[in-house]
Amino acid sequence: MESYVVSDVITYLLLLTLTTTLITFPLSVGQLRPWRDGDEDSLVYHASNRRIWNNVRDFFPYPYTPRDAHAWVRSNKSYHQPNNLAVEIDGQAVGNIGFTVKDDIYRYNAEVGYWLSESYWGRGIMTEALPIMTNYIFQNFQVNRIFACVLEGNVGSMRVLESAGYQHEAIHRKAAVKNNQYLDEHIFSMLRTEHKELTR
Numbered sequence: 001m002e003s004y005v006v007s008d009v010i011t012y013l014l015l016l017t018l019t020t021t022l023i024t025f026p027l028s029v030g031q032l033r034p035w036r037d038g039d040e041d042s043l044v045y046h047a048s049n050r051r052i053w054n055n056v057r058d059f060f061p062y063p064y065t066p067r068d069a070h071a072w073v074r075s076n077k078s079y080h081q082p083n084n085l086a087v088e089i090d091g092q093a094v095g096n097i098g099f100t101v102k103d104d105i106y107r108y109n110a111e112v113g114y115w116l117s118e119s120y121w122g123r124g125i126m127t128e129a130l131p132i133m134t135n136y137i138f139q140n141f142q143v144n145r146i147f148a149c150v151l152e153g154n155v156g157s158m159r160v161l162e163s164a165g166y167q168h169e170a171i172h173r174k175a176a177v178k179n180n181q182y183l184d185e186h187i188f189s190m191l192r193t194e195h196k197e198l199t200r
């Protein structure tokens with residue numbers, strides 16, 4: 001009986017290692033891979049940046065504390081099919097790209113989001129990462145549309161989306177508030193059919 005339990009645990013751990021290892025995607029300068037224990041210090045170091053926070057939702061912590069980092073890693077590590085992948089460069093987690101699937105009548109929509117350590121901005125890293133995440137979502141999840149919301153002035157993010165083939169579909173005028181200022185929100189999207197065309 002006990003040996004059954006031991007072999008089950010070993011099988012489970014092997015499968016977990018295998019599935020977690022499989023979900024890695026090479027980048028020219030590193031890789032996308034699941035979050036894991038040990039990423040916390042790097043996460044705090046790279047994520048705690050007002051210039052990142054200025055372009056993301058308010059729930060993204062600023063300052064980004066060790067407690068925030070532990071909570072993030074705990075809820076994102078070791079998933080069979082993670083929603084969030086760390087951008088790893090030189091062995092360090094220096095950014096994130098991920099998505100959330102919406103619910104109710106929007107349940108075939110995924111909202112994609114990403115951030116990168118300022119030390120690595122402008123090197124084409126997110127331009128490389130977004131098509132990978134887009135493929136990953138369409139291949140593994142029942143999603144018909146992927147969209148992103150970009151705050152006005154965030155030219156870099158808009159370029160990342162355009163380069164990946166996302167359509168600039170709408171501007172929600174002064175829909176967002178950041179730093180006590182109303183800002184336009186630019187909506188970019190890609191449909192499954194468009195993705196199929198792009199990757200044919």
Ligand SMILES: CC(C)(COP(=O)(O)OP(=O)(O)OC[C@H]1O[C@@H](n2cnc3c(N)ncnc32)[C@H](O)[C@@H]1OP(=O)(O)O)[C@@H](O)C(=O)NCCC(=O)NCCS
Nearest residue numbers: 052055114115116121122123124125126127155156157159
């Ligand atoms: C947006 C962000 C992820 C871009 O990542 P990145 O790896 O630096 O982007 P890339 O190097 O792939 O650059 C993409 C394009 O934008 C341009 N770009 C990047 N930053 C720019 C800036 N501040 N102003 C103007 N253009 C910029 C690049 O020159 C490149 O243009 P190209 O495609 O014509 O060559 C990164 O700046 C970031 O983390 N910002 C803060 C968080 C954020 O905005 N998240 C997205 C919320 S929607």
